[in-house]
Amino acid sequence: MTDTSHAAHGGHDDHGHGHGHGSRFIQHHYDDAQHQFDSGKLGIWLFLAQEVLFFSALFVAYVLYRYHHPEVYGYAHKYLDVKYGAINTGVLIFSSLTAAWAVRAAQLAQKTLLVICLAVTILCAMAFLGIKYIEYSHKFHEQLLPGRYFDPCVSSGGVPLLTRSNECPGTKSTVVWDTTKADAKNIALVEGREIGAPVDGCFAESGLDLAPDQKGLQTDCVVEEVTGEVTDVPQPKVKDKDGKEVEAAPKKVWKEKSRKPIAAMCADPIAEVLAKFHAPAQSSTATPPKQEAPKYPCWRPAVQPAVCRPNFYYNQWCTDKFCSAPNPAPGAEFSSQNAFPEKAGQTFKAIGPFVSKQRCEEAVTGNSLAIKKLRSTEIEDEFKAKLEPFEKPLAEVKKKLDEAKKRNASADELKGLADEEERLEKEMKPLADEKARRLDKAKADPIGQVSDCRLQQPVGILVEYNDHEHRPSTTRIKATCKAPAAPVAGPEVDVFADKVEKLEAGKRPEAGERPLTTHEQHELEAAGPPPPNTNMFFTIYFAMTGLHGIHVLFGIFVFLWLLIRALKGHFTPDYFGPVDFAALYWHIVDLIWIFLFPLLYLIH
Numbered sequence: 001m002t003d004t005s006h007a008a009h010g011g012h013d014d015h016g017h018g019h020g021h022g023s024r025f026i027q028h029h030y031d032d033a034q035h036q037f038d039s040g041k042l043g044i045w046l047f048l049a050q051e052v053l054f055f056s057a058l059f060v061a062y063v064l065y066r067y068h069h070p071e072v073y074g075y076a077h078k079y080l081d082v083k084y085g086a087i088n089t090g091v092l093i094f095s096s097l098t099a100a101w102a103v104r105a106a107q108l109a110q111k112t113l114l115v116i117c118l119a120v121t122i123l124c125a126m127a128f129l130g131i132k133y134i135e136y137s138h139k140f141h142e143q144l145l146p147g148r149y150f151d152p153c154v155s156s157g158g159v160p161l162l163t164r165s166n167e168c169p170g171t172k173s174t175v176v177w178d179t180t181k182a183d184a185k186n187i188a189l190v191e192g193r194e195i196g197a198p199v200d201g202c203f204a205e206s207g208l209d210l211a212p213d214q215k216g217l218q219t220d221c222v223v224e225e226v227t228g229e230v231t232d233v234p235q236p237k238v239k240d241k242d243g244k245e246v247e248a249a250p251k252k253v254w255k256e257k258s259r260k261p262i263a264a265m266c267a268d269p270i271a272e273v274l275a276k277f278h279a280p281a282q283s284s285t286a287t288p289p290k291q292e293a294p295k296y297p298c299w300r301p302a303v304q305p306a307v308c309r310p311n312f313y314y315n316q317w318c319t320d321k322f323c324s325a326p327n328p329a330p331g332a333e334f335s336s337q338n339a340f341p342e343k344a345g346q347t348f349k350a351i352g353p354f355v356s357k358q359r360c361e362e363a364v365t366g367n368s369l370a371i372k373k374l375r376s377t378e379i380e381d382e383f384k385a386k387l388e389p390f391e392k393p394l395a396e397v398k399k400k401l402d403e404a405k406k407r408n409a410s411a412d413e414l415k416g417l418a419d420e421e422e423r424l425e426k427e428m429k430p431l432a433d434e435k436a437r438r439l440d441k442a443k444a445d446p447i448g449q450v451s452d453c454r455l456q457q458p459v460g461i462l463v464e465y466n467d468h469e470h471r472p473s474t475t476r477i478k479a480t481c482k483a484p485a486a487p488v489a490g491p492e493v494d495v496f497a498d499k500v501e502k503l504e505a506g507k508r509p510e511a512g513e514r515p516l517t518t519h520e521q522h523e524l525e526a527a528g529p530p531p532p533n534t535n536m537f538f539t540i541y542f543a544m545t546g547l548h549g550i551h552v553l554f555g556i557f558v559f560l561w562l563l564i565r566a567l568k569g570h571f572t573p574d575y576f577g578p579v580d581f582a583a584l585y586w587h588i589v590d591l592i593w594i595f596l597f598p599l600l601y602l603i604h
Contacts, residue, residue, distance in 0.1 A: 037577045044581040048588050051551075055592055058544050062599060065540060069533055076537040077603045078156035078526050079144055081135065085601035088131050092590040095124035099583040102562075106576035111569060114579070118563040121586070125556045132549055139538075143168065146542045150535030151306075157526030159269040162304035162460045164196075169468040172225070174201030174461040174477045175307055201477075202308035202458040208301065208481050216268060221481040223299040223461055228256045228474050254474065262477075264295035266464050273527045277520050294466075299479070302462040304529045310457050383435040390428035397421045544596055551589045558582050 066073050102117035143151040143163065153168035154160055160170070164177040178199050211218040232250035240246050401417040461479040465471075516524065562579055565571065571579060 037580075040577045040581055044584050048584065051588060055544075055547070058540070058547070059595070059599075062540055062544070065536055066603075069531075069536070071531050072534050072537050073603050074522060075156055075525060075531055076534050076541075077600065079139070079152075080541075080601045082601050084131050084135055085597050088128050089593065089597045091124045091128050091131075092593050095121045095128075096587055096590045098124065099559075099586045103576065103580050103583050106566075106571040106579045107573055109571075109573050111566065111571075114566045114571065115563065118559055118566055118579075122556055122559045122563065125552050125559070128552055129549060129556075132545065141169070144538055145535075146539035147535055150538055152530060152534075155527055155529060157269075157273075157523065157528075159527045160302075160462060160464055161529055162302050162307040162462055164307055167470060167473070169470050170465050172463050172465070172471050172475060172477050173302070174479050176200040176476075177307070198308055198460075201460050201479075203301075203460070203479075203481060205301075205457060205459050207483060208459065210482065210484050212484070216271065217301050217459065219301055219481055221299070221461060221479045223262045223463065223477065223479045225260045225262055225297070225463065226256055226476045226478050227258050227260075228254050228476070230254050230474060254476075259478075262297050262299050262463055264298035266298035266300035266462075267294065268300065269527050270524070273524050277516060277524075296466040297463050299461055299463045299477075301459040303457055303459050305457060305532075306529070308458040308460050379435065379438050383431060383438075386431050387428060387435070390424055390431070394421065394424040394428065397424060541600060545600070548589070548592055548596060551592075555582070555586055555589055558585070 098117045098120045102114055102121065105111075105114035105117055139145070142153045143149075143165065145151070151163045151165055152161055153163055153171065160168070162173050162175055164175070164179075166173055166175055166177065176199050178197055205217060206212060208219045208221070209217050210220055230252050233253050234250055235248035237245040238248045397417060397420050401414070401421060404414055404417060461477060461481075463477050559582060562582055565578070
């Protein structure tokens, strides 16, 4: 733009400052129009340089986080609509063309063309913000928010998820989340519960699975939609700081009004994805099987580690000193107050798994010295009975051998006692070695040795309505699930082991199929819950695109100001600097988006 020569300043206007100029907008402290234009050009370039540095910090954060958490970007980018991003890219590129064209029109004093180019640039910028509004409103609708507010209603593959808020359109779950605010350190306890934890509606997976030897989760639950109302219950008067009795705030109590059973069970979305990949090829002439429409509302077990958090469970009978629950008789019912604090007041059959909460938590939180000591004591007690038949005779033989040596016994007697000592030590050695190995293992791995603590993911029951209605907190989902049968006498079964598949005649096995392609693996992952730290993706996404959107909004106001001035005929061949400077700013805004689009939308 600077190559265009400014008009010669013949017949200068006198501003009373000792300088004559062809335009009344050439300031008196510049020698001429070229001097003013060059000064403004230097200023806009310095401003744009600091803008580039400003955005560079966000790009560095993006690169570092993507390097350390590539799985987050591979999952979360599927939430973004490539179509909207591509349209916005095209809109901004076209607006850059009209902005540059506006500069040329101002240089040639083409007022009508200048006004049209500025107006089109403004319309393109507004279209960009309109599309961003559609994207943002969808993400707010689905709770795809930054930081601690990230609580997605659907996976990136479009599968409904459990949420902490339990306020998603078209779904409702059994989960009740403790939303009480924590203190500054976020470590406060409310009624003995950790802040930000489920207080009801999360079930131990192996406590629901009726067939642990089969793939998938086999459940039998009675699920009901319960509607109610919240009423204010008056509370006794309390004393204020001055000792005067004042009215206490009423307590809000939810009261049930009606129940509606939900009988249909939803299909497992993960199984559906796998079935699609492993489906047998259909011939071109074959008639596709008729698909039955799913019945809504329906329910299914759902996993979301950010909602129903993983915990350590005891996977055998509660029979040793490490169990926090009493040891019931086989098949008897007992209160779950100790075994499952989150299921307080309920009862279910005396089968595993039971939470060995105290010991498992001590092992996990680093209080392993007490665990090692207790576990070592248990091992010592276990081997004491096994080694006693050898230790006592061995001690007697050693005592007789010492006495024989002191009285100079015969060689035959000494040899007989030495042989007996060697025999006892040889028979006792395998037990002593096993004891030492077990003690070393307990010291090295306290978690694996304490009461068979196993990390397990609880599940919640999710109801899908297949609509976009928001159901308030006065509507709740209650589920009563049948517990697995009590274990029978025989070899122990690890309920946490990988499940085997039952083979049926005429049915294709799921195992042994071809390995999934990379694309299929990503699609399978997208059907599940978000990996940890996915909220950081949206923190970076909203920071980068939001800041860019603010720059677009600022550009709209600048171009509106230029449009008003263009309509008044302020811009001439020797005064077009503001249009040129605004176009340069707009080019930088467009260039930043050209980088943001592939980095956020096309990273797969």
